[in-house]
Amino acid sequence: MSFFGPLLDPATLPDPKQVATPLFILFVLIELTLVHRRRLKGDYETRDTLTSLIMGTGSVLGGVLLGGLGYLCLLGAYDMRLTTIQTTPLSLFLLFLLDDMRFYWGHRFSHRIRWFWADHVIHHSSQHYNLSTALRQPWLSGISGMFLLQTPLALIGFHPAALVFVGALNLVYQFWIHTEAVGRFPRWFEAVFNTPSHHRVHHARNAKYLDANYAGTLIVWDRLFGSFIPEDDAEPAEYGLVKNLGTFNPLRVATHEYVGILKDVAQRGLTIRQRLAYFLAPPGWSHDGSRMTSDELKRRDEERKKQNEKTTVRAAD
Amino acid sequence: MPLPVFIAVGLAACAVIAAYAHWLGRSARQTLSDTEDALRLFQAACPDLEARQARLAGDRHAALVMLENGDAGLLYAMGSKWMARDLPAGSIKAVKRLSANRLRLILADYTMPRLTIALADENERERWIEAMENAARPPERGPIERKATA
Known part of the structure; x- marks a missing residue:
C-alpha cells in the first residue's frame, strides 16, 4: 500500500486491446446488422470492411514484430528515470491523463509531418466511417519513431509497462467513437470527451474540417491548443483522403504513402533540403508547388465560399 | 492468447x-444514372479540374471524363463509393482487352494499379481507347501499348 493506493505490479497489467477484441468483433456485427436494417445511421461495404479488419489483424502482428524497438527505448529511458513512480490506480489515472496529452501531440504530428502521416494515413484511408474503420490500423508503426514521445514519461519515472497499458486503454476508448450511429451527447460530455461527433470531423476530407480534433479521450486538448472544430450540420462530413485510394489491397493500403515518399525523394535535380522536406514537411507539400497542403486547401475553400457568397448576394440584388 | x-x-x-x-x-457497386451524374461526382471529387463531357461504361460503374485542359479523367466505383482521378500524360501504362467486352487499364499509380472497365460496344471501346491515348500518352514514349489477352 502506498500514498496513492494499493501497489500494482506493472508486469501483470492486462493487455486491454486483447481483452476488448472479442467485443470489437461483436459490436461491428451489431452495428452492421442495425445499419443494414436501417435502425442506425451508417454505411458498410464488404471489401472496405474486410480491408479494415485485415489491417487491424496485421497491426497486431506488426506491433509484436516491430514494437520491440520502441519498448527497449522506453526501458532505456526508465533506467535513467528521475524518480520512481509506483504503479497504483491513482498513478495510472494520472498517467492516463498525461499520456492522453502525449497522444494528442503525437496525433497532431502524424497529420503535420509526412513521415508520421505515412503511418497514420492508413487509419484515414476508408471512405466509410463505422466501427470497422476504428480497426483499420497501420502495420509499420514500430519504425515510425513515434514511441520517442513516450520517453519523457518513462524518464519521469512511470514504468514502461504502465505506459503501454494506458496507451492501449486510450485506443480502446477510441473504438466506439468511430460511428455515424450516434449524434451528439449532452453538452458537458461533448465539452470534455472525444465523441463520435468530434471524431467524424477528424475523419472528414472536407477542406473545412482538415487537421482538426486530434484528441484521444479528452477533447479538452484540442480546445486548449486551438485545433478544435465542431461538427457543422450544414456541412456533413465526407470521409477518406483528399485523394482517395483506388484499391482495397491491404499491402498497398499499408505502404502507399511510404512508396509516395520514396518516389518523391528519388526525383532528379532536388536539393538535399527539398528531399528532406518530402519527409518532414506537411503532407501535400511539393518542391514545385504542384500539390496542396491542408492549409492551402483550407485557404482555397474559404476563398471559394466567399466568392460564392458574393455571387449569391449579387444575384439576389 | x-x-x-x-x-x-x-x-x-x-x-x-x-x-x-x-x-x-x-x-x-455504385452505379451512375447518367452523364450529368458522372460530371457532378467527378467535379465534387476534383474541384480544381473542369469536367466537360463524360462517357459511361457499359455497366455504369465507371465514366471517362474529358477535361477542359485536354486530359482525360476517370470516375470509378470503389464499392459503394466513388474514386476520381485525372489521367495526365504517362498515367496509363497499358490498356489490355480482357475479353470482347472488358478493358483493363494498367496505371502508373501505386494507389490505383489496375481497373477493369466494362464496354460491350466495339465503337464505344475504341472511343475510350482513343480518348485515353490522346490524353494520357506521353509524347516521348510513343503510342500506348495495346495487349490482347491470350
Whole structure:
C-alpha cells in the first residue's frame, strides 16, 4: 500500500486491446446488422470492411514484430528515470491523463509531418466511417519513431509497462467513437470527451474540417491548443483522403504513402533540403508547388465560399 | 492468447464478418444514372479540374471524363463509393482487352494499379481507347501499348 493506493505490479497489467477484441468483433456485427436494417445511421461495404479488419489483424502482428524497438527505448529511458513512480490506480489515472496529452501531440504530428502521416494515413484511408474503420490500423508503426514521445514519461519515472497499458486503454476508448450511429451527447460530455461527433470531423476530407480534433479521450486538448472544430450540420462530413485510394489491397493500403515518399525523394535535380522536406514537411507539400497542403486547401475553400457568397448576394440584388 | 492463435482467430473473424456483409448485400457497386451524374461526382471529387463531357461504361460503374485542359479523367466505383482521378500524360501504362467486352487499364499509380472497365460496344471501346491515348500518352514514349489477352 502506498500514498496513492494499493501497489500494482506493472508486469501483470492486462493487455486491454486483447481483452476488448472479442467485443470489437461483436459490436461491428451489431452495428452492421442495425445499419443494414436501417435502425442506425451508417454505411458498410464488404471489401472496405474486410480491408479494415485485415489491417487491424496485421497491426497486431506488426506491433509484436516491430514494437520491440520502441519498448527497449522506453526501458532505456526508465533506467535513467528521475524518480520512481509506483504503479497504483491513482498513478495510472494520472498517467492516463498525461499520456492522453502525449497522444494528442503525437496525433497532431502524424497529420503535420509526412513521415508520421505515412503511418497514420492508413487509419484515414476508408471512405466509410463505422466501427470497422476504428480497426483499420497501420502495420509499420514500430519504425515510425513515434514511441520517442513516450520517453519523457518513462524518464519521469512511470514504468514502461504502465505506459503501454494506458496507451492501449486510450485506443480502446477510441473504438466506439468511430460511428455515424450516434449524434451528439449532452453538452458537458461533448465539452470534455472525444465523441463520435468530434471524431467524424477528424475523419472528414472536407477542406473545412482538415487537421482538426486530434484528441484521444479528452477533447479538452484540442480546445486548449486551438485545433478544435465542431461538427457543422450544414456541412456533413465526407470521409477518406483528399485523394482517395483506388484499391482495397491491404499491402498497398499499408505502404502507399511510404512508396509516395520514396518516389518523391528519388526525383532528379532536388536539393538535399527539398528531399528532406518530402519527409518532414506537411503532407501535400511539393518542391514545385504542384500539390496542396491542408492549409492551402483550407485557404482555397474559404476563398471559394466567399466568392460564392458574393455571387449569391449579387444575384439576389 | 498466443500470437499465432490471435492472428488465426482474427483472420477467421475477418472472413466471417466479410461473408456476413456480403450475404446482407453490402457488396453492390455504385452505379451512375447518367452523364450529368458522372460530371457532378467527378467535379465534387476534383474541384480544381473542369469536367466537360463524360462517357459511361457499359455497366455504369465507371465514366471517362474529358477535361477542359485536354486530359482525360476517370470516375470509378470503389464499392459503394466513388474514386476520381485525372489521367495526365504517362498515367496509363497499358490498356489490355480482357475479353470482347472488358478493358483493363494498367496505371502508373501505386494507389490505383489496375481497373477493369466494362464496354460491350466495339465503337464505344475504341472511343475510350482513343480518348485515353490522346490524353494520357506521353509524347516521348510513343503510342500506348495495346495487349490482347491470350
